[in-house]
Amino acid sequence: MYTFQKIRSFLFYVSVFLFFAGLPFILTFALGYKFNTHSLKFVKTGLIFVKTQPVGAKIYLNGKLITEKSPASMQELLPGTYKVTLELAQHYPWKADVEVEAGKVSRVDKVILFPMRPNLEQLNQEKFSLFRIDIEKKLIYYLDQDKKVVYRSSLDANNFEDIASLPDKFAQITGWEISPDKRKFFIFNQHQINVIFFDNQGDYEYPVSPVFLEYPQDKINDVFWHSDSYHLVVMTDKNIQVIESRQGALPINLVELNKGGPEAFYDTKEDVLYFSDSQRSIDGSFYNNLYKLELSANLYLLERLITQPFGQGKEAQKEQVGE
Amino acid sequence: MNKALFYKRALEIIPGGLSWGIIIVLIALSFLHPVSSAIIIISFDFYWIIRTVYLTTLLVMAHHRLFRQRNxxxxxxxxxxxxxxxxxxxxxxxxxxxxxxxxxxxxxxxxxxxxxxxxxxxxxxxxxxxxxxxxxxxxxxxxxxxxxxxxxxxxxxxxxxxxxxxxxxxxxxxxxxxxxxxxxxxxxxxxxxxxxxxxxxxxxxxxxxxxxxxxxxxxxxxxxxxxxxxxxxxxxxxxxxxxxxxxxxxxxxxxxxxxxxxxxxxxxxxxxxxxxxxxxxxxxxxxxxxxxxxxxxxxxxxxxxxxxxxxxxxxxxxxxxxxxxxxxWRTMVVQYKQKRRWAWGVENFPFVVKGFMANKNIPLINKIRRSFHLLESHVTWAVWAVILVVIGPLPIFFGGAFFSQMAIAYNLPKITGLLFKFTLYTSLTWIFLSWTILPPRPKGISWLKHVFLILEWIFVPFIILIIGSTPAIDAQTRLMLGRYMEFNPTLKGNKVL
The missing domain is CATH 3.90.550.10 (Spore Coat Polysaccharide Biosynthesis Protein SpsA; Chain A)
Structure with a gap:
């Protein structure tokens, strides 16, 4: 028992000694101090923390390779500017001058090392003019104006299939968009809109033959799908209209515009059109206003609009959302 | 309040007051002066590493004695x-x-x-x-x-x-x-x-x-x-x-x-x-x-x-x-109550100090040493897990942008990580020793249970969180507030209760 107690006492005093002897070093290290053996003084240092994506990059500090690879920290650095170079095989190197301050961490932790040969992959197998990506269904839609065809594939470029034909007489497509229900799409140019159903997507409600909508007097700037996948919101150089995507439909004029080609954004989720239009001030100069036009699914709204004569109620319908 | 009651209540308040004081001050420092808080936490981490190694060595020695005298x-x-x-x-x-x-x-x-x-x-x-x-x-x-x-x-x-x-x-x-x-x-x-x-x-x-x-x-x-x-x-x-x-x-x-x-x-x-x-x-x-x-x-x-x-x-x-x-869940409650009853041993502190005050024959140094040991063991029990698990990360989360740029903010999690590595190594010793004191495996229990008995040690951090310090804080708070515990024995039995 006595021997055990002697050993225990020895261990206890060793532990106490280790604590009091080690603690100053631990704390000075933690606070960023370094003991200078030449001057026999503590010097406050800083550190650089390097983290890259991908990890494992070689780190050069002032041209000297350090043993650790990223992520790594270089501690006990005297304050000053350091040249940091990060190198990873087959990736573009990264270089920067990093300022180190006493007692502080200089973080170089948002470095992305881009590959020299990026993972570039060609997805299309044939020529195309325009494309659309459906992230939700992981599909790519290609539109080929020369062959007058729309085809699609999966996101990883498999399962190619033709899904629609474009009309022969439709010239110079300005834009296109697939309907929210993914059953059809429109193409448009300056004076025409053409709604085309994908193959085998028609049902009793809608015709499967293309729907042509003509705008001989106006210039079409942009077209959007309403969330019901039936109405189109058309922005011309003169007004904003809604029109049903059926043959012979008549447009409803919602807003008359002052400016020829306003900017616009359509929120399909909420059925809200944001657009800018110009207005003349008292001194004769023009300035822009931003408007919000709500078109939410709301047939009653459309019905109400239909009952109003064209061009009326512009002031009532424009809602100013910003100066 | 008469004098005797005043001393009694003062002595009852000291352990809980100290434990709560340490916890509150450290939490407040994490927000108000994270550098000081980090220095205290690092010091405590280092103390805990040394203490863990020291105590594990004592455990090995005690285990050696137990086995030497077994036969x-x-x-x-x-x-x-x-x-x-x-x-x-x-x-x-x-x-x-x-x-x-x-x-x-x-x-x-x-x-x-x-x-x-x-x-x-x-x-x-x-x-x-x-x-x-x-x-x-x-x-x-x-x-x-x-x-x-x-x-x-x-x-x-x-x-x-x-x-x-x-x-x-x-x-x-x-x-x-x-x-x-x-x-x-x-x-x-x-x-x-x-x-x-x-x-x-x-x-x-x-x-x-x-x-x-x-x-x-x-x-x-x-x-x-x-x-x-x-x-x-x-x-x-x-x-x-x-x-x-x-x-x-x-x-x-x-x-x-x-x-x-x-x-x-x-x-x-x-x-x-x-x-x-x-x-x-x-x-x-x-x-x-x-x-x-x-x-x-x-x-x-x-x-x-x-x-x-x-x-x-x-x-x-x-x-x-x-x-x-x-x-x-019920097992946790049973265990919690048992540990809280053990932690109620803090009632010894006022009893012992009152006894020391009345006894003039015990050397003063012994009185101070024994009172300190008693107080220190209960206060450490109440705060150690809170400091390591709860307060330790606070300066990093609430120290603010200025603190996060400092070298100590970078080094704090590294040193805490070192503590947990050390704890892991000492746990290996504990796992081995726990295996050696097991009674023979009863019939009907698979040998796989041996493997499970080793793997279950991964639950230790979770256990520390649940009943590391909280029963002791609970007991000390009750004593501090004069809400005295009643004897509530642990339900035991060879069968599941």
């Missing part, structure tokens, strides 16, 4: 002692205070006692029932019929409920039964000096060599009446059946007790223990109104003998039940 033939050693030492005249009184434990708990304890290697005619067994337990008399009769013939004497006592000055505590029951044993000894004209008394929890199954070892140490120790004798408690009775959570907690408790056995200057009686009957009578038995009677009895001896009283560790095991219940 000792203590009875033969006692018989080889000089006749002057009086082994042949030595009697053993064994008290089992029964709260409401049933026969399924009491039978194995008595069966283990009847299987010991020791002259049974020298054994006086006292089954100490509570009168208020409606099954007490029936159980007493059944056990008497089964076991009374196996021992030198067998008594059943029934402690009346609500005696003046008593609380419903184990100590009150043990004292009542010890007084009954005293009458029995007087009747038989057995001198108290020739009697060693052991007070065992109801689920205690003694090792076959326990009383040989106890007698040997009692007879050969200097100032044998000025000592308590403490076996190593292990929770092996139902360890193979207990859920991981409860098993790990109890293994850790056993290890803590083994570590304490190496620190004699701090060693205090815990749970099942033995002592001279003469001393027990002289110090007026166990306290009848305190929950932590097992440790208070040591302090009563310490005060009575003016500091010349000690606990002698016996490197022989007594096996107890792991406390668990029918599902993990």
């Amino acid at each position: 000792e033939d203590w009875l033969t050693r006692c018989q080889d002692l000089s006749a002057d030492l009086g082994f042949s005249q030595l009697y053993q009184v064994v008290i089992f205070p029964v709260y409401n434990e049933g026969l399924e708990v009491l039978r194995p304890s008595l069966a283990a006692l009847s299987a010991i290697r020791y002259p049974k005619d020298k054994l006086i067994v006292v089954m100490a029932f509570e009168e208020r337990n409606i099954h007490a008399h029936d159980n007493a009769l059944i056990l008497e019929e089964e076991f009374s013939s196996r021992f030198g004497a067998y008594l059943s006592t029934f402690h009346p409920d609500g005696l003046p000055g008593e609380s419903r505590t184990k100590g009150a029951n043990a004292t009542w039964s010890a007084k009954a044993a005293r009458k029995f000894l007087d009747k038989r004209k057995i001198a108290y000096e020739q009697v060693v008394i052991s007070c065992f929890d109801a689920d205690t199954c003694v090792d076959k060599e326990y009383f040989g070892c106890l007698s040997y140490h009692f007879l050969t120790s200097e100032k044998k009446h000025q000592a308590s004798y403490q076996p190593m408690p292990v929770y092996n009775n139902n360890i193979w059946q207990a859920p991981s959570f409860a098993r790990l907690v109890e293994i850790s408790s056993s290890f803590c007790q083994m570590i304490e056995s190496m620190r004699l200057e701090k060693f205090v009686t815990f749970s099942s223990h033995s002592m001279s009957f003469k001393t027990l009578v002289e110090i007026d038995y166990w306290p009848t109104n305190m929950i932590s009677d097992d440790s208070v009895i040591y302090w009563k001896g310490y005060l009575h003998y003016n500091g010349d009283y000690r606990v002698i560790p016996l490197y022989v095991t007594v096996s107890l039940d792991v406390a668990y219940s029918s599902n993990i």
